[in-house]
Structure formats: C-alpha cells, structure tokens
Amino acid sequence: MATRRTFLKLTAAASLAVPSITSAQAGGRVVVVGGGFGGATAARMLKALEPKLTVTLVEPNPVFTACPFSNNVLAALREITQQQFGYDGVQKAGVVLAQTAATAVDASGKTVTLSDGSKLPYDRLVLSPGIDINWGALPGYDEAAAEKMPHAWKAGAQTVLLRQQLQAMDDGGLVVISSPANPFRCPPGPYERASLIAYWLKIWKPRSKLLILDSKDAFSKQRLFQNAWAQLYPGLIEWVSLSQGGKVTSVDPSTLTFVTDFARHKAAVGNVIPPQKAGAIAQQAGVADRTGWCPVEPVAFESTLRPGIHVIGDSAIMGGMPKSAFAANAQAKVCAAAVVELLAGRKPVDPILINTCYSLVAPDYGISVAGVYRPDKGVLADIPGAGGASPLEVVGGFRGQEALYASSWFKTITTEVFG
Amino acid sequence: MTHRLLLPALASVLLLASFLGGGPVRAADAPPGASSCTGCHASQRIPDSVIPRIAGRKASDIVQFMREYRSGAWPSSVMGRIAKGFDDQQIDAIAAWFAAQPE
Ligand SMILES: Cc1cc2nc3c(=O)[nH]c(=O)nc-3n(C[C@H](O)[C@H](O)[C@H](O)COP(=O)(O)OP(=O)(O)OC[C@H]3O[C@@H](n4cnc5c(N)ncnc54)[C@H](O)[C@@H]3O)c2cc1C
Numbered sequence: 388m389a390t391r392r393t394f395l396k397l398t399a400a401a402s403l404a405v406p407s408i409t410s411a412q413a414g415g416r417v418v419v420v421g422g423g424f425g426g427a428t429a430a431r432m433l434k435a436l437e438p439k440l441t442v443t444l445v446e447p448n449p450v451f452t453a454c455p456f457s458n459n460v461l462a463a464l465r466e467i468t469q470q471q472f473g474y475d476g477v478q479k480a481g482v483v484l485a486q487t488a489a490t491a492v493d494a495s496g497k498t499v500t501l502s503d504g505s506k507l508p509y510d511r512l513v514l515s516p517g518i519d520i521n522w523g524a525l526p527g528y529d530e531a532a533a534e535k536m537p538h539a540w541k542a543g544a545q546t547v548l549l550r551q552q553l554q555a556m557d558d559g560g561l562v563v564i565s566s567p568a569n570p571f572r573c574p575p576g577p578y579e580r581a582s583l584i585a586y587w588l589k590i591w592k593p594r595s596k597l598l599i600l601d602s603k604d605a606f607s608k609q610r611l612f613q614n615a616w617a618q619l620y621p622g623l624i625e626w627v628s629l630s631q632g633g634k635v636t637s638v639d640p641s642t643l644t645f646v647t648d649f650a651r652h653k654a655a656v657g658n659v660i661p662p663q664k665a666g667a668i669a670q671q672a673g674v675a676d677r678t679g680w681c682p683v684e685p686v687a688f689e690s691t692l693r694p695g696i697h698v699i700g701d702s703a704i705m706g707g708m709p710k711s712a713f714a715a716n717a718q719a720k721v722c723a724a725a726v727v728e729l730l731a732g733r734k735p736v737d738p739i740l741i742n743t744c745y746s747l748v749a750p751d752y753g754i755s756v757a758g759v760y761r762p763d764k765g766v767l768a769d770i771p772g773a774g775g776a777s778p779l780e781v782v783g784g785f786r787g788q789e790a791l792y793a794s795s796w797f798k799t800i801t802t803e804v805f806g
Numbered sequence: 807m808t809h810r811l812l813l814p815a816l817a818s819v820l821l822l823a824s825f826l827g828g829g830p831v832r833a834a835d836a837p838p839g840a841s842s843c844t845g846c847h848a849s850q851r852i853p854d855s856v857i858p859r860i861a862g863r864k865a866s867d868i869v870q871f872m873r874e875y876r877s878g879a880w881p882s883s884v885m886g887r888i889a890k891g892f893d894d895q896q897i898d899a900i901a902a903w904f905a906a907q908p909e
Contacts, residue, residue, distance in 0.1 A: 739891065757884055799848045
C-alpha cells in the first residue's frame with residue numbers, strides 16, 4: 388500500500404501531467420447522455436453558464452421526436468413532423484454533439500464508452516436517457532407485439548402506427564388502452580390520449596367505444612377528466628379501475644386480446660402502455676436500483692449509488708415530482724447550475740422547482756396540474772399549500788384559455804431546448 | 807433571425823442572454839425557483855405564445871402580481887397555484903432577477 392506521502396506525491400504528479408482534469412479554472416469536461424427534454428436543456432444550460440466547459444451531448448438520433456402533444460397526432464390534429472426538432476440550435480450554443488449511443492459508463496474511471504468503442508472522459512456526467520419499456524414485465528408483450536399493439540409511449544414510428552390503425556378501424560370498433568401501475572412517464576398521458584381519441588372517434592367513427600383497463604384505482608386529474616368525459620363524450624369512454632378488475636395480466640398480440648383476472652377483451656385497436664424503467668444506460672452505469680429507477684439527492688440530482696453521475700428526467704426518482712417534460716427541463720436547469728458550482732469547488736444552494744402538466748380533453752378544453760417542490764429530508768417534496776389541479780367548477784372561457792396556455796407552453800419549452 | 811448574422815463570439819454572448827435571460831445577471835445567480843418560471847415565461851420572444859412576458863418588467867409589478875395571485879386577489883388559471891409555493895423574500899429575489907433582464 389502506498390503511504391500517505393507517496394500518495395500525495397502521486398496525485399501531485401498526476402495533476403501536473405493533466406492539469407485540465409483537476410483545475411477548475413481550466414473549465415472541465417461534462418458529458419450529457421440523452422438529447423431529450425432533460426439532456427438537451429442541461430447541455431445548453433451548462434455551456435451558457437460556464438462557457439469554459441467542454442460540454443458533449445451524446446444522442447444517437449439526428450432528430451428528436453417530442454411526446455408532449457403527440458396525442459394530438461393520434462387524433463389527426465397535428466402531424467408527427469410538428470413534433471420533431473433537430474440539434475442545430477444546441478450545437479450553435481457551443482455544445483459538442485456526439486451523434487451516437489453511449490454503450491457503457493465506467494464510474495470509477497470516469498469515462499463513457501460510445502458505440503464505436505471510443506471513450507469520452509468526464510469530470511461530471513449527466514444522464515437523461517428517459518424511459519425504456521420494461522419488456523417481459525407484461526406477459527405476451529415484447530418488441531414484436533408492439534408492432535401489433537403499439538405502445539406509442541416513445542413518440543415517432545409507434546405514434547404513426549397507432550394513428551394508422553385507428554384510421555383503418557371500422558366504425559363501431561372497440562379501442563382498448565391499458566394503463567400501467569405507478570410510476571410511469573407522464574401520469575395524465577393515458578387519459579389525455581383516451582380523451583383525444585374519443586374526440587376523433589365521435590367525429591369519424593361515432594359508433595365506436597373506448598375502454599381503459601387500469602392497474603390503478605386513481606389517476607392524475609381524475610375528476611376533471613371524468614367530468615369532461617361525461618360532458619363531451621357521454622357513453623363513449625369506459626374506465627375499469629384496478630379494484631374493478633382492470634389490471635391487465637397478459638396480452639395476446641395475434642388476436643389483439645387484453646387478459647385480466649376476470650375477462651378477455653378483444654380489441655379492434657389495442658394500445659398497450661406497458662410498465663417502464665430507466666433507460667438501459669442508467670442500469671449499465673449502476674445508478675438504477677432494484678425498482679429500475681435511479682435514486683438521487685435532491686439538490687444537484689447526483690446519484691446516491693455512484694458519485695460524479697447526475698441523473699435527471701424520467702429515469703430519476705424525484706420524490707413528489709412526476710415524470711414529465713416540464714419536470715425534466717426544470718431539473719436540467721437546476722442540475723446544470725449545481726454542476727457548475729461543484730466543478731468550481733462551491734456548494735450549490737437548495738433549489739425550488741415547479742412542475743406543470745397540461746392535458747387536452749378536447750382541442751379547446753385544457754386542464755392542468757401543478758406542484759412546487761424543494762429538498763426536504765433528503766427528497767424533493769411538495770411545498771404544502773401550493774400546486775394542485777385546475778378548479779372543478781369554472782366559468783366562461785377558462786378551459787379554452789388553459790388549452791391555449793398548453794400550446795404556448797409547448798412552443799416555449801421546445802424553443803428554449805432546441806430553438 | 808438577426809443573430810445568425812453576428813460574429814460567433816458576440817452571438818454566443820447574446821445566446822447566453824437569450825437562453826437564460828442573462829443580460830447583466832448571470833443565470834448561476836438565479837434565485838431558487840426562477841429557472842422553473844422560464845419553462846413558461848421564456849427569456850426569448852416566442853411568436854404566438856399567449857403566456858405574458860415577464861422579462862424586463864418592473865420588479866415591483868412582478869412582486870404585486872405574485873402576491874395577489876398567492877392571496878387570490880387577482881384571478882388566474884395557474885399562477886395562484888404556483889405563487890402559493892413562494893414566500894415574500896423568494897418572490898422579491900425572483901422579481902429582481904427577471905427585472906434585470908432585457909425586455
Ligand atoms: C403520450 C405522451 C404525452 C406526454 N405529454 C406530456 C406533456 O404534455 N407535458 C409534459 O411535461 N410531459 C409530457 N410527456 C412526458 C415527457 O415526454 C417525458 O417526461 C420527457 O420526455 C422526459 O425527458 P427525458 O429527458 O427524461 O427523456 P426523453 O425526452 O425521452 O429523452 C431521452 C433521450 O435520451 C436518448 N438516449 C437514451 N439512451 C441513450 C444512450 N444510451 N445514449 C445516447 N442517448 C440515449 C434518447 O434517444 C432520447 O433522445 C408525455 C409523454 C407521452 C408518452
């Protein structure tokens with residue numbers, strides 16, 4: 388074993404040899420994996436806050452396809468191209484784009500391996516890989532099954548496939564959506580999807596019905612959704628809760644059948660929103676725990692399992708904050724500021740974060756849920772008295788106004804991240 | 807967009823200002839909560855956004871709005887629910903930060 392003296396000599400020699408690694412003044416190297424709402428925001432923000440940093444964003448897709456507003460694509464209210472954003476803006480902001488996948492992380496050697504085998508060294512790593520489908524968690528549902536019963540929970544080809552299936556369906560067909568247990572990406576998303584598909588069915592296939600099979604007894608903005616369904620789509624949407632036997636235990640893609648403990652539901656169009664987990668690279672890096680998600684501390688979102696690695700967005704366990712694009716963007720800005728402080732040898736201050744999820748029940752009928760969060764006893768906790776859902780009783784154009792605010796939010800956030 | 811025509815160095819300074827609403831104030835010095843406001847109230851101008859712009863507004867106006875949203879004295883769709891998460895001191899700091907940005 389090296390004595391303390393030789394150890395000190397060795398580190399001194401090492402830092403002379405590679406001064407850029409150890410000297411905060413020289414900038415530092417931050418690698419960000421995942422160019423979605425969390426990662427692209429973090430990369431831009433890091434570079435903007437500390438131009439001396441070398442910030443590399445690792446993302447294999449040349450174009451990002453955003454999930455928020457992708458339910459409008461299903462209802463033919465938008466085209467998939469309106470969901471797509473390139474990385475020119477990110478690169479113009481001084482971020483180096485590595486257009487490839489990260490295949491491995493060496494947390495002790497502080498390197499990220501890319502798909503061509505090359506290694507990127509980092510002083511701090513930010514992971515925002517989003518979700519992976521937990522294939523195998525729902526018997527019968529695998530990659531091949533998703534071509535028959537699309538999840539459309541990662542926007543893109545899957546969204547287009549589900550839209551095509553809806554358009555090809557005969558009037559009078561049964562659309563079935565299965566919704567997973569918590570936690571999962573975008574808690575109000577399945578119910579916004581049901582609403583907008585119902586909106587479309589009512590116009591184009593008015594004899595059709597929509598069934599939601601749920602693995603939960605309660606869901607986000609539930610009373611707002613259910614009141615709106617009764618008002619806008621009476622008799623069209625049926626929601627079967629967990630205790631009513633709604634939990635799907637397996638699917639049969641060859642017959643588009645959803646199996647529960649009590650019944651078999653054969654669909655004309657079947658949308659499986661499957662169980663999920665943190666993106667595979669998070670598992671590989673050793674920052675995910677047995678739940679499949681990544682525990683982090685609530686100030687800089689540094690992994691509690693692997694120091695030097697920060698996890699933001701859907702992959703992370705963020706206390707009371709839901710998995711949303713709004714939250715990923717807010718976490719990214721806080722994380723970037725904290726990483727700059729840590730690299731400069733300073734302690735980041737306790738943050739406050741906001742989340743707001745808008746949902747459309749119809750194109751001109753918006754509802755929202757908000758929360759304000761701060762670190763408390765080691766987790767991000769709701770600030771009591773703040774947040775909550777839109778009021779149940781409203782007058783005048785309130786819902787229409789929230790629908791307009793929803794699309795303004797989407798334009799704002801996508802400009803901030805990719806513009 | 808005009809800043810495409812600028813020299814890179816100048817453009818990146820402006821980009822910093824526009825992304826973070828920087829101006830003379832560094833975003834690193836953004837008080838707690840402020841970086842979440844920009845998810846809806848961007849620093850850059852967003853064509854056809856109906857969410858009001860607050861960058862460059864008088865600090866006292868922002869403070870008054872926030873307090874009245876919080877108490878419910880001024881009606882809102884979402885700001886009442888958000889403002890309830892902030893105390894007077896935090897509102898003052900956020901208002902000063904937005905006021906220091908280019909309008
Ligand atoms: C139908 C639907 C509707 C939604 N609506 C809303 C909404 O209205 N409002 C809202 O706030 N949120 C909404 N969401 C949720 C939102 O899409 C997610 O919460 C958000 O995208 C999370 O951001 P992220 O950065 O964690 O992941 P993502 O945005 O998914 O980004 C992850 C990125 O990482 C990349 N990646 C993964 N692995 C690797 C690797 N190994 N190497 C390199 N890159 C990698 C991926 O290619 C991807 O680009 C919705 C989601 C769905 C499915």
